[in-house]
Amino acid sequence: MKKDIQISYEQFKNSTELNDIEKRLFERAKQARENAYAPYSNFLVGCAVLLENGEIFSGNNQENAAYPSGLCAERTTLFWVAANFPNEKVKKIFVVGGPKAVSPEDPPIPPCGACRQSLIEYETKQNENIDLYFSSMNEEVVKVHSIKDLLPFYFDATFL
Incomplete structure (x- = not known):
């Protein structure tokens, strides 16, 4: 039996189409991207997280000469937020990434597979969807x- 999956998403031509909070998250993620430590890949990623209490926190990717020892911006940010605000729900996550040498043709950069799995853990834990940009x-x-x-x-605790 063949089945299909449809994914619903929104696309914005640029940040002027975003609402005020989305614009703030975009700017925070862009700023965080500038501080990324990516001397090996030169691929900089910034992330901003909006909590239910209205606070915004940001982070970026951190590479290491021993490649598996680095960490993506999404997980760096989310793990810090979860460690410091374990009872706050995550409402929105904004990721801005791409090569250090920016090109107008650079497409929107989605989270990698490992980050998607980490993000789903927190969405499942809080039993509430997280808007991801x-x-x-x-x-x-x-x-x-x-x-x-x-x-x-996705894989979650129900399989254990």
């Missing part, structure tokens, strides 16, 4: 209303 420096933005939209066959 991803972009490159050219400001084209894609928005999904749940991490499940990017990882429809």
Whole structure:
């Protein structure tokens, strides 16, 4: 039996189409991207997280000469937020990434597979969807209303 999966998402031509909070998250993620430590890949990623209490926190990717020892911006930010605000729900996550040498043709950069799995853990834990936005420096933005939209066959505690 063949089945299909449809994913619903929104696309914005640039940041001027975003609402005020989305614009703030975009700017915070862009700023965080500038501080990324990526001397090996020269691929800089920034992330901003909006909590239910209205606070915004940001982080970036951190590489290491021993490649598996680095960490993506999404997990760096989310793990710090979860460690310091374990009872706050995550409402929105904004990711801005791409090569250090920015090109107008750079597409929106989605989270990698490992980050998608980590993000779904927190969405499942809080039993509430997280809006996820991803972009490159050219400001084209894609928005999904749940991490499940990017990882429809996700693994969670129900399998254990």
